[in-house]
Amino acid sequence: MLYLVARRKAQQQRNLDNIVSQHPRISGGKKSKKEVFASSDLEVPGAQDLVDFSPVYRCLHIYSVLGARETFENYYRKQRRKQARLVLQPPSNMHETLDGYRKYFNQIVGFFVVEDHILHTTQGLVNRAYIDELWEMALSKTIAALRTHSSYCSDPSLVLDLKNLIVLFADTLQGYGFPVNQLFDMLLEIQDQYSETLLKKWSGVFRNILDSDNYSxxxxxxxxxxxxxxxxxxFQDAELEKQPFPKKFPFSEFVPKVYSQIKEFIYACLKFSEDLHLR
Incomplete structure (x- = not known):
């Protein structure tokens, strides 16, 4: 659920950025992004609407009253680091279905949405340096896991769906201020793998067309x-057009079939580049 909320927030931010880019006077100071956002009918629930943070706040208050706030801060951060390592461990069969990747991303987004909320509501229980350190660890482990598991995938459709999921994951966390350039760099690596799976798929398609052709x-x-x-x-041939029916094309069915499949192959290749923010 936190992932859905975070995705919606990220999408709303992208929509807002589009509005600002299309209306220069907004960015010129006459109307702020916040005012545009407030005028929207879309209300996105926050982490506090889905998670009960009161136990954390109570503990922080008690330790602060006892003069041991630093003790609780250290304890909280230590426990959350342990939880982060658990969250970042992908299931062994994650590569088998898109749902496996989706659950993995949900866990990571949920973890950092919670930490972002704690950062902005507790005045020092966590700080930006701590969260940046966690994110750096999470990013390296996530990329390593994705490299490993995506390498097992031989289905181009699944690779393409995974790419779309990674883009959503990256855009969502970027909306919370986390740097995600390394994720997009990794997607370029996955694109090479995607191209290889396409070549394998279409080599079989072309082989079947060739084997079934009558060469007439x-x-x-x-x-x-x-x-x-x-x-x-x-195909254009003025002489052939002038000939009366019945007549014959100077090629077999292999030619139009291969032509059609080449177009499909090119389209499939280009699909991966969508939403990669390439410049």
Missing amino acids: PIPVTNEEVYKKIVGQFP
């Missing part, structure tokens, strides 16, 4: 069939 010119008996073939493969 395509016969056409009427205008309707002729236009259908030309629609599949943009």
Whole structure:
């Protein structure tokens, strides 16, 4: 649930940035982002609406009254570091389904949404340096886990879905101020793997087309069939057009089928580049 809230917040921030970019007067000082945000009908619940933080606040208050605030701060940070290491351990079969990756990302986002809330509501229980240190550790472990598990995937559709999930994960945490450039750098590595899986898939497709071809010119008996073939493969031949029906194209069915699959291959390759914030 925290992940959904965080994603919604990140999406709202992107929408707000788009509004600002489309209306320069907003960024010019006449109307602030906060005012634009307040005018929106969309209300996003915060972490405090989903998690009961009162035990943490009570403990912090008690230790502060006893003059032992530093003791509780050290205890809290030590325990949260241990919890972070548990959260960052991916399940051994994470690579088998997209849901495995999704649960892994949910845990990480939930952890840092909680820490972000504690940072802004407790006046020193945690500080930015502590959270940055945790995030640096989390980022390195997350990237290592993704490199390992994504390498097992041979299904290009799953790799593409994983890429979309990583982009959502990165955009969400970026909305909370965490640097995510390394995640996008890693996506370029996964793109190479994605391209390899596409090549393997389409080499099989082309092989099947070749094996099933009769290597005979395509016969056409009427205008309707002729236009259908030309629609599949943009072949132009003035002499052939003048010939009466029935007539034959100077190639077999292999040509329009391969042409169609090449277009599909190019489209599949380009799909990975969407939303990668490449410049």
